[in-house]
Amino acid sequence: MNIQWYPGHMTKARRMMQENIKLIDVIIELVDARVPMSSRNPDIDQMGQNKSRLILLNKADLADERKNRQWSEWFQEKGFYTAVVDSRNRGSLKAVNGIIREACQEKLERDKRKGIKNRPIRAMVAGIPNVGKSTFINSFAGKACARTGNQPGVTKGKQWIRLNKNVELLDTPGILWPKFDDPQVGCRLAMIGAVKDELVNIDELSLELIKYLVEAYPGVLSGRYQVDETGSPGQTLEKIAEIRKCLQKGGELDCGKAAVLLMDEFRSGKLGRITLE
Ligand code: G4P
Numbered sequence: 001m002n003i004q005w006y007p008g009h010m011t012k013a014r015r016m017m018q019e020n021i022k023l024i025d026v027i028i029e030l031v032d033a034r035v036p037m038s039s040r041n042p043d044i045d046q047m048g049q050n051k052s053r054l055i056l057l058n059k060a061d062l063a064d065e066r067k068n069r070q071w072s073e074w075f076q077e078k079g080f081y082t083a084v085v086d087s088r089n090r091g092s093l094k095a096v097n098g099i100i101r102e103a104c105q106e107k108l109e110r111d112k113r114k115g116i117k118n119r120p121i122r123a124m125v126a127g128i129p130n131v132g133k134s135t136f137i138n139s140f141a142g143k144a145c146a147r148t149g150n151q152p153g154v155t156k157g158k159q160w161i162r163l164n165k166n167v168e169l170l171d172t173p174g175i176l177w178p179k180f181d182d183p184q185v186g187c188r189l190a191m192i193g194a195v196k197d198e199l200v201n202i203d204e205l206s207l208e209l210i211k212y213l214v215e216a217y218p219g220v221l222s223g224r225y226q227v228d229e230t231g232s233p234g235q236t237l238e239k240i241a242e243i244r245k246c247l248q249k250g251g252e253l254d255c256g257k258a259a260v261l262l263m264d265e266f267r268s269g270k271l272g273r274i275t276l277e
Pocket of ligand 1 (some may be wrong): 047058061063085086088098127128129130131132133134135136226
């Protein structure tokens with residue numbers, strides 16, 4: 001599936017992020033745990049050189065637990081700090097503060113040697129659209145967030161959210177764009193709903209999903225829709241249409257409707273916790 005999607009404001013967002021990176025110690029990069037590679041833009045590695053990096057595998061509640069652990073280890077081997085989280089659930093974010101401090105240990109020690117005391121760690125959140133950046137900031141900052149800086153009409157600075165006495169978070173996240181060079185990336189992002197559905201062919205997408213599920217998660221489709229998984233993806237989709245009574249006006253099967261239903265149920269986690277890569 002070939003998706004071309006380069007919003008015009010991309011360059012501006014990139015420039016702004018480059019500016020903001022200069023102000024911070026640590027980048028909290030959010031990825032979608034169901035597609036931890038496809039939901040990244042590797043440009044951040046270059047942009048964030050010399051900054052500590054914490055990769056949050058977000059929406060982990062929708063992803064395969066075993067794969068979450070594997071991906072987390074994989075990123076750690078690459079030198080990143082990681083946490084597996086569900087940003088809608090504050091409880092799952094408890095460990096994040098500690099990991100931020102750990103990721104900035106060197107800076108804290110440097111400060112100490114220079115006699116600088118209590119300078120807070122400054123962090124920013126970054127990621128492609130829809131990975132949960134705003135949700136994370138809201139949950140992580142919670143009610144206690146006191147906004148500092150940028151008094152309207154006084155200074156034209158940045159807004160920082162004071163999380164505690166040690167950490168300040170830039171309140172606007174850095175926006176990255178996915179890299180669609182590999183057609184598989186576009187397909188996987190479309191599957192999780194991170195690409196506008198108007199830009200993709202849902203019928204085709206649902207067939208790709210069926211193919212993947214039969215191979216990687218056998219039993220999921222037969223369990224939910226009582227379909228035989230040995231048929232072609234097209235036959236399986238027809239069967240889903242039949243079982244879920246997706247019908248056109250004349251009573252004929254409506255596979256388009258079944259495709260939408262399947263994608264919705266997958267995206268909302270009704271098919272279980274599934275990782276796509
Ligand atoms: P963004 O700033 O990176 O663009 O993402 P945003 O926070 O707007 O989140 C995008 C969608 O992902 C939201 O759903 C949000 O609720 C959901 N989300 C964020 N983090 C998690 C998570 O850890 N787990 C799950 N399951 N979902 C998460 P939405 O459908 O756009 O809105 P709504 O359903 O919350 O109203």
